[in-house]
Amino acid sequence: MEAELDTKEFVVIDNGSGFIKAGFSGEDSPKVVIPSVLGKYDPTEPGRPAITKFGNEIDLKDPHCALYFPIERSIIKDTDQDWENMRDIWEHLIKDQLQLDPSTINVLITDPVLNSRENKQRISQIFFESIGVSSLGIMSSPVLSLFSTGKTRGIVVDIGDGSTSIVPIFEGFALPHATKRIPLSGIDITNYLLQNLSMHLKPEQFTVARGIKEEMLVVPQDYEKTMNGKDLITDEESCYELPSGEIIKINKQTRVNAAEILFRPSIINKEIGGIPEITAESIFKCDIDLRADMYSNISLSGGTSMMRGFHERMEKEIRTIMSGTVMGNEIKVVSDSFRQHAAWIGGSMLASLSTFGQFMVMSKAEWEAEGTIRQSLVHKFTF
Numbered sequence: 037m038e039a040e041l042d043t044k045e046f047v048v049i050d051n052g053s054g055f056i057k058a059g060f061s062g063e064d065s066p067k068v069v070i071p072s073v074l075g076k077y078d079p080t081e082p083g084r085p086a087i088t089k090f091g092n093e094i095d096l097k098d099p100h101c102a103l104y105f106p107i108e109r110s111i112i113k114d115t116d117q118d119w120e121n122m123r124d125i126w127e128h129l130i131k132d133q134l135q136l137d138p139s140t141i142n143v144l145i146t147d148p149v150l151n152s153r154e155n156k157q158r159i160s161q162i163f164f165e166s167i168g169v170s171s172l173g174i175m176s177s178p179v180l181s182l183f184s185t186g187k188t189r190g191i192v193v194d195i196g197d198g199s200t201s202i203v204p205i206f207e208g209f210a211l212p213h214a215t216k217r218i219p220l221s222g223i224d225i226t227n228y229l230l231q232n233l234s235m236h237l238k239p240e241q242f243t244v245a246r247g248i249k250e251e252m253l254v255v256p257q258d259y260e261k262t263m264n265g266k267d268l269i270t271d272e273e274s275c276y277e278l279p280s281g282e283i284i285k286i287n288k289q290t291r292v293n294a295a296e297i298l299f300r301p302s303i304i305n306k307e308i309g310g311i312p313e314i315t316a317e318s319i320f321k322c323d324i325d326l327r328a329d330m331y332s333n334i335s336l337s338g339g340t341s342m343m344r345g346f347h348e349r350m351e352k353e354i355r356t357i358m359s360g361t362v363m364g365n366e367i368k369v370v371s372d373s374f375r376q377h378a379a380w381i382g383g384s385m386l387a388s389l390s391t392f393g394q395f396m397v398m399s400k401a402e403w404e405a406e407g408t409i410r411q412s413l414v415h416k417f418t419f
């Protein structure tokens with residue numbers, strides 16, 4: 037049965053390349069977290085209905101099910117098929133998972149860094165004209181992440197599944213000239229493991245590789261020493277039991293290199309700096325008067341920042357890069373235990389403020405009244 041929300045309540049949706057989080061404003065964590073994938077069964081297969089499955093419902097081993105990933109590197113891909121798939125996922129979340137009547141709900145959706153105006157317009161169009169929600173707000177994902185920590189100044193380093201966003205924020209506003217989004221994140225580590233364990237894993241077993249990554253990897257504090265040293269690793273530490281029951285041994289080189297990718301992208305042939313270097317570059321692009329607010333509050337968010345040892349290594353590297361400058365002694369990397377869902381939590385907190393619904397969202401009536409100049413309406417209500 038569909039439920040109705042209090043008219044002031046919001047459904048908060050955080051779209052990620054790996055996972056979509058959805059739930060109600062004012063709550064501490066999302067009600068639903070599903071993988072951002074949709075599976076469609078071929079309707080021409082004898083005995084198979086033309087059905088669509090979402091996230092964890094999909095049997096990844098089923099060869100008759102075609103998989104679709106509508107979000108790539110944090111941005112919805114630009115084909116009609118991907119937008120339709122995204123709409124289907126949102127509808128599934130609202131109607132099937134949260135059991136809500138879309139026409140009664142207000143939605144706050146997170147906005148990835150450097151998303152285009154056209155994408156925001158298309159998101160608004162789908163929510164108002166196809167799903168039919170009552171009002172919609174669009175808020176910058178890193179601004180929400182910082183808000184979840186109770187701060188309005190600092191630099192957010194958000195390492196998700198599809199991308200890493202590095203965003204200096206001052207008084208709640210992102211500074212676009214110093215903002216970076218880089219294609220280096222959790223999926224690159226997962227893919228590295230898939231490739232290096234191809235004797236044991238098939239390409240479609242990316243969820244197994246993801247599990248290995250989350251359970252086994254530890255970021256080395258000193259890469260060369262860890263690689264060359266004879267640190268004692270027990271068999272237990274290097275063995276992993278696959279869902280089939282097979283126990284595989286993952287050699288030290290694979291484990292250490294996988295965990296090092298975010299600091300040394302050349303391991304996967306990417307010619308970009310590691311996350312600490314790019315964070316430092318971003319801080320140096322900020323006005324000199326703002327830099328102290330940034331380097332004393334480097335705020336980690338996103339699931340990949342949960343990797344063991346990441347926080348410590350990040351702080352160590354930034355200190356090394358900035359040693360000899362006035363910033364050297366005051367560098368502080370902050371990581372809250374809830375950082376995996378920081379953007380969603382920030383959205384939940386913000387949308388529960390009484391003024392949020394009054395000033396920061398567009399209503400369906402406004403959308404319909406705007407006619408052809410909707411682009412400026414969407415822009416006005418994107419924060």
Ligand SMILES: Nc1ncnc2c1ncn2[C@@H]1O[C@H](COP(=O)(O)OP(=O)(O)OP(=O)(O)O)[C@@H](O)[C@H]1O
Nearest residue numbers: 052053054055110196197198199222338339340343
């Ligand atoms: N303990 C852990 N160690 C390493 N990686 C982890 C850990 N926990 C979660 N992750 C990884 O975090 C990623 C998901 O994080 P998150 O939900 O922030 O990304 P997303 O929002 O889906 O992607 P994006 O924001 O990049 O579009 C996955 O790659 C997941 O494997």
